[in-house]
Amino acid sequence: xxxxxxxxxxxxxxxxxxxxxxxxxxxxxxxxxxxxxxxxxxxxxxxxxxxxxxxxxxxxxxxxxxxxxxxxxxxxxxxxxxxxxxxxxxxxxxxxxxxxxxxxxxxxxxxxxxxxxxxxxxxxxxx
Amino acid sequence: xxxxxxxxxxxxxxxxxxxxxxxxxxxxxxxxxxxxxxxxxxxxxxxxxxxxxxxxxxxxxxxxxxxxxxxxxxxxxxxxxxxxxxxxxxxxxxxxxxxxxxxxxxxxxxxxxxxxxxxxxxxxxxxxxxxxxxxxxxxxxxxxxxxxxxxxxxxxxxxxxxxxxxxxxxxxxxxxxxxx
Numbered sequence: 566x567x568x569x570x571x572x573x574x575x576x577x578x579x580x581x582x583x584x585x586x587x588x589x590x591x592x593x594x595x596x597x598x599x600x601x602x603x604x605x606x607x608x609x610x611x612x613x614x615x616x617x618x619x620x621x622x623x624x625x626x627x628x629x630x631x632x633x634x635x636x637x638x639x640x641x642x643x644x645x646x647x648x649x650x651x652x653x654x655x656x657x658x659x660x661x662x663x664x665x666x667x668x669x670x671x672x673x674x675x676x677x678x679x680x681x682x683x684x685x686x687x688x689x690x691x692x
Numbered sequence: 693x694x695x696x697x698x699x700x701x702x703x704x705x706x707x708x709x710x711x712x713x714x715x716x717x718x719x720x721x722x723x724x725x726x727x728x729x730x731x732x733x734x735x736x737x738x739x740x741x742x743x744x745x746x747x748x749x750x751x752x753x754x755x756x757x758x759x760x761x762x763x764x765x766x767x768x769x770x771x772x773x774x775x776x777x778x779x780x781x782x783x784x785x786x787x788x789x790x791x792x793x794x795x796x797x798x799x800x801x802x803x804x805x806x807x808x809x810x811x812x813x814x815x816x817x818x819x820x821x822x823x824x825x826x827x828x829x830x831x832x833x834x835x836x837x838x839x840x841x842x843x844x845x846x847x848x849x850x851x852x853x854x855x856x857x858x859x860x861x862x863x864x865x866x867x868x869x870x871x872x
Binding site for chain 1: 699701703734825
């Protein structure tokens with residue numbers, strides 16, 4: 566598994582697709598109502614943070630879900646926004662989301678073979 | 693030496709900071725300078741999580757939610773390594789002590805004086821701060837004043853630090869000096 570993180574609109578997906586040659590048809594996009602392909606067929610999960618946000622809104626456990634997906638699909642590429650670099654929100658649900666996503670990304674980064682942070686479309690390999 | 697560690701919420705900066713403090717300390721005393729004021733269950737949980745992380749590592753805890761220079765008197769076991777966590781709480785506590793709001797410049801001076809004193813008195817100082825600056829939201833004036841004060845305190849701390857590290861998804865990225 567590989568993890569690609571960065572801020573909003575930093576060109577993360579394009580960076581990954583250009584680098585790997587993976588076609589867009591193999592991208593599961595959590596921000597789309599029709600995600601593009603099934604999670605088990607996906608080579609890439611884009612907007613992973615939205616997937617986590619939706620899970621929390623539905624009262625489901627995103628940690629357990631991603632653990633299972635990775636067993637079936639260990640070569641997955643995960644792309645996520647970084648959302649923790651701001652003022653801690655007054656809203657408890659938003660705080661929970663930031664905190665859970667942050668910890669989840671730490672865990673994924675620990676397991677990942679490669680972690681890159683993308684800024685202005687350029688990847689910086691941090692693991 | 694002085695090390696400044698920054699990162700966002702849930703970035704793993706605390707765990708990294710502890711590891712750094714423990715390895716710097718060796719056999720010498722380890723102090724944990726706690727700045728968080730507890731208001732509710734969420735705060736209590738946070739403190740417990742951090743306590744569990746620190747358990748068994750030999751930290752003496754000094755509660756210092758405000759008035760950082762005073763923390764020096766708490767170094768009861770002699771010179772050692774101080775882990776100060778974190779500047780974002782400290783600046784908030786100093787700026788918003790109750791109903792009134794303190795001036796950002798005064799708070800900045802007080803906190804920076806405390807950092808200098810600790811850096812002098814301790815053998816090693818590990819400071820944790822929080823990257824609250826990159827969500828692109830324009831907050832109301834009070835919050836902006838807080839962000840500006842914290843930004844200046846961070847800049848000061850980074851200036852005197854031998855090493856500045858950003859923790860990203862649990863991975864340390866050097867900003868100034870070398871990683872330990």
